[in-house]
Amino acid sequence: MKSLRVPEATVTRLSVYSRFLERLDRKGITTVSSGDIAEGVGVSPAQVRKDLAYFGEFGTRGVGYNVKDLMRYTQKILGLDHNWSLILVGAGNLGYALCTHKGFNARGFTIVGVFDNDLSKIGKQIQDLEVYPLEKMPEIIEKYSARIGVIAVPSRNAQETADIMVKNKLEAILNFAPVTINVPEHIELRNVDLSVKLEILTFNLGLRSEKNSSI
């Protein structure tokens, strides 16, 4: 890999490019230009070239990129050339939704254990997974060599859930609770805020109203 200091925005776009390339590949398309990728995902062609340049030389001038090669390469960069086992805590509505979310499996993510401390949920079945008590987490983590935990509990339980994940030696946490949690520096933590994208919509609708009212 060319450099370890890749901006997170580049990694995010790489994930989007990778999905776009998968779609092209499924359609049987074999070559693609940076312009096509740019148009398909809504960024500039220069941005696509700049993002890919972090990881080396791709494509042939005037010919473009080989779809399958670039798709596999982006998947490899993102760590998606193998499957990942996820531990999920929180068997509420969001937990159910995540367990049945087709987008995870499509990218090689498999939820291998669902945990809750609510006695009314323990023992229930979500798809082919039984909801386990938190005490069973170490066993499942070891069995599947899981490194990533997903937090889908109410905000008030998010920090203690993160603490348990850290104690159980998970290395990365994806937090869906709309609250800030603290973890040691060696843990990779990202928050999924479900309303950030809503606010891009309201920002744009606001601009639109402003435009109309200034006519």
Place this chain on the structure above:
Amino acid sequence: MKSLRVPEATVTRLSVYSRFLERLDRKGITTVSSGDIAEGVGVSPAQVRKDLAYFGEFGTRGVGYNVKDLMRYTQKILGLDHNWSLILVGAGNLGYALCTHKGFNARGFTIVGVFDNDLSKIGKQIQDLEVYPLEKMPEIIEKYSARIGVIAVPSRNAQETADIMVKNKLEAILNFAPVTINVPEHIELRNVDLSVKLEILTFNLGLRSEKNSSI
């Protein structure tokens, strides 16, 4: 507003800054520097200043920003100085999770109608909302002056759901289905991909393994 051409990444960060300022305000903190904001949300101080500069002059050199003023201003820019009514289609697990998601209400988003075409779901109650058939959408949109629709249906139904929203004159759509949908140019569309952030984690875990193996 200074300029209409604000990069989407700036709007996204503004949404994050705004939440951070709300937290400071709740704690009773009255002034903040760009350095504090930067550290609190994980970007550089220069980035914070650059992002805010799109919207005019803020803060006093050597004193910093007034938390309450900047919080209100960022909320106003994002269109969050008033409430937004959301229409939700899809009363499955994800729909339930979104209806009960505390993060929406905290930012002034209220789901005012839940719709599904599944007869086994219509008439059911999610919190204080009854699940309505799709035919009732125009009535609810008019009643609440809703402009934004949220798609929480399975991928195979996402496009037809978007078409119905467009036909019913919604102006913006937030799509949670892991599939590309097409809408006319005048519709604001954003997709929430639940696995993009997971892929940032796997990218970083990949770098880590690489580092370890090269020791």
